Amino acid sequence: MLTGPHHQSNLKTYYSYDPKWAHTTTDMELKHQLGLLCVILLLPALSIATNNDYCPLNSYKNSRASYYGTRDGYGTPSGACGFGEYGRMVNDGKVAAVSGLWKGGSGCGACYQVKCKVPILCKVNGVTVVATDYGEGDRTDFILSPRAFESLGVSLNASEELKKYGTLDIAYKRVPCNGKIVIKIHESSSNPGYFAMVLLSHGGLYDVTSVEFWEDSRKQWSPLRRAYGAVFDYANPPRGPLFLRFQVTGCYGAYWQKLNKPIPANWQPKMIFNF
Numbered sequence: 001m002l003t004g005p006h007h008q009s010n011l012k013t014y015y016s017y018d019p020k021w022a023h024t025t026t027d028m029e030l031k032h033q034l035g036l037l038c039v040i041l042l043l044p045a046l047s048i049a050t051n052n053d054y055c056p057l058n059s060y061k062n063s064r065a066s067y068y069g070t071r072d073g074y075g076t077p078s079g080a081c082g083f084g085e086y087g088r089m090v091n092d093g094k095v096a097a098v099s100g101l102w103k104g105g106s107g108c109g110a111c112y113q114v115k116c117k118v119p120i121l122c123k124v125n126g127v128t129v130v131a132t133d134y135g136e137g138d139r140t141d142f143i144l145s146p147r148a149f150e151s152l153g154v155s156l157n158a159s160e161e162l163k164k165y166g167t168l169d170i171a172y173k174r175v176p177c178n179g180k181i182v183i184k185i186h187e188s189s190s191n192p193g194y195f196a197m198v199l200l201s202h203g204g205l206y207d208v209t210s211v212e213f214w215e216d217s218r219k220q221w222s223p224l225r226r227a228y229g230a231v232f233d234y235a236n237p238p239r240g241p242l243f244l245r246f247q248v249t250g251c252y253g254a255y256w257q258k259l260n261k262p263i264p265a266n267w268q269p270k271m272i273f274n275f
Contacts, residue, residue: 053101053174055205055251060171063141065114067149067163068097075145079133081108081229082198086184087132090201094127094148097135106207106249107131108230109199111177114142114152116168121158127151128175134229138167177203181259181275183244186231189269195242196233197224197263200272206250214243221245240265 070076074093077085080102087095096114101107108131115126127148135143144152152168153159162168179201186196202208211232212221224232241262248257259275 055174058173060113060115060173063170063172064137064139064167065096065116065142065144065149065170065172066137066140066167067144067146068135070146073146073150075132079229081105081132081134082186082227082231083108083132083200083229084198086200090132091128091130092147093145094129094151095132095145096129096148097133097143098131098141099134099136100141101131102134103207105226105229106209109177109201110207111175112142112172113175114144114148114170114172116152116162116170118162118165118168121153121161123152123154126170130177140167141172142170174205176205177201179203183263183273183275185263185267185269185271185273186233187269188233189267191267192237192239194233194235195224195237195267196227196231199230199232202246202248204248204250206248208246209249209254210247212245212247213238214245216240242267 068076072093075088075090075095077083077088079087079095079097081087083090091111096112098107101110101112110131111128112131113126113128115124116122129142129144129148133143137143149163150156150159153162180203181199182201184198184200186198188194189196197211199208199211208230211224211226213224213234214220215222215238217238222234224234227233241264243258243262245256245258247254261275263273
C-alpha cells in the first residue's frame, strides 16, 4: 500500500544564523522573520494539487446511481480501465463505472462507500465498490454492477424494490481499498521490445497520476505513457530489472513513491507482481 507523504519528502529548507547580528534583532523583526519562514515552508505545499475526494475525514457527497446488467451479476471484463477478468471479479463483483470520478483513468481502482436514501429499503452503510470502468447516466456518478446495486438493500426483497427505481439518490465518499500494489504485465507486451503494464490495485486514498522507470544508461527517470485507463506502456524499455516509481495525488498533496522491489528482467505477458 502506498504510504503517506509524511514518510517521504524531497523538500529541504536551509537557513543560517549569524550571532553578530543578534543584538540588532528586535522582537518585531523576529516575528517578521518567523512569518516569512512559515510562508516559505508553506509555499511548496500550497503549490501541490490536492483534491478533497481523497480526504479520509470528508463527509458524504450527494449524487445518483444506476446499474447495468450482466449475465451473472458480476462486473464486465471489457471495462475501460483495462482490468480484464480482474475488473469483473474484484471485490466479489461489486464494481462500478464512473464518470466525473474517472479523471482520465487515474480514478481506476478507487474505492467508494455508496449508500442509497430510500427509507426502510436501504442499508445504513450501503456497499463498498471499486471503480473499474467509465460510464455516464442520468446525472449519475455511479453505474453499479448488479451485485453492487443489490447490496444497497437491507434484504433481497428490498433490493428488488430498489431496482424498480432504476436510478437512486445516493451519498458516497472515498474510502481506502484493501490490499497491496498489484501490477499485471499486459498481454500485448513483448520482452524486450515493448513493455505495457496494468495497475490493478494501488490501495489507499490516492490516485496514481504518473508512472516512471529508471534508465540507468541515461541516469534519469523516464515517464511511461498512459495508453488508456490503468494501462501504461513504453516502447524499447531498459534491459534488465525495471525500477518503477509512481506519482500519487491525494488529500495531503502529490509526491513520488518508489516500489520496494523491481520488476524482474525476465518479465513476460500476464505475469502478476505484488508489492
